[in-house]
Amino acid sequence: MAQALELAREAEADHEVPVGAVLVADGKVIAKGRNGPIGSHDPTAHAEIVAMRMAATQLQNYRLPRTTLYVTLEPCAMCAGAMVHARVERLVYGCTDPRGGAAGTIFNVVDSALLNHRIRVTGGVLAEECQAMLQAFFRTRR
Numbered sequence: 264m265a266q267a268l269e270l271a272r273e274a275e276a277d278h279e280v281p282v283g284a285v286l287v288a289d290g291k292v293i294a295k296g297r298n299g300p301i302g303s304h305d306p307t308a309h310a311e312i313v314a315m316r317m318a319a320t321q322l323q324n325y326r327l328p329r330t331t332l333y334v335t336l337e338p339c340a341m342c343a344g345a346m347v348h349a350r351v352e353r354l355v356y357g358c359t360d361p362r363g364g365a366a367g368t369i370f371n372v373v374d375s376a377l378l379n380h381r382i383r384v385t386g387g388v389l390a391e392e393c394q395a396m397l398q399a400f401f402r403t404r405r
Contacts, residue, residue: 264333264357264389270297270310271335271396277302281396284310284334286318286327286351293330294318310334311342315349326350335393337364337386343372346382353383357393 270283274297286294296313300306311334319325331353332346338356343365346354354366354373365372366384373382 264335264355264393266292266295267310267333267335267357268389268392268396270295271393274298274310275396275400281400282310282334282336284314284332286314286330286332288318288327288330293321307341309339309342311338312345315345315351319349328352331355333388335389336360336397337366337368338373339363340365340370340372343370346373347375347378347380350380351382353385355385355388357386357388358390358397359386 266285267283271281274283275281279298279301282298284296285292294314294317296310296317298310299308299313311332315327318327327349330351332351333355335357337360356366359368361368363369373384
C-alpha cells in the first residue's frame with residue numbers, strides 16, 4: 264500500500280485525483296498505475312485499470328488470476344467490474360468511497376452472487392493516510 268500511496272502522490276502532482284494502484288503476483292509487483300483520466304483525456308484511465316492493462320500486456324493474458332490489487336481508494340463500478348472480468352483474486356484498498364465505492368460501500372460488484380467470479384476484499388489498510396490525501400486534494404479544488 265505504501266507504493267500505491269507514492270503513486271497517488273505522483274498523480275496529485277500532475278493535478279489528477281490522487282489514487283494509486285499496485286498489482287502483485289507471487290509476492291512480486293508486476294504492474295503499477297496511477298490516476299490519469301484528465302491528462303490522458305481517457306475516462307477509463309483510473310489507477311486500477313492502468314495497472315491491470317500493464318499486467319495483462321506483460322503477461323500476454325487478459326486474465327490475472329492469483330493476483331492481489333492494492334489501491335488507495337475503494338474501486339468504482341467500472342474498475343470493480345474490470346477486476347471481476349480479469350479474475351483478480353484479492354483486493355486490498357485504503358479508504359472507502361462513500362459516493363461510488365463498488366467493493367461494499369455503495370455497490371458490491373466484487374462479491375456479487377450474480378457474477379461468475381468473486382474477489383476477496385480487505386479494506387481500511389492505511390485508510391487514514393489515503394483519506395487525508397484525497398480530502399486535502401479536493402479541499403484545494405473547491
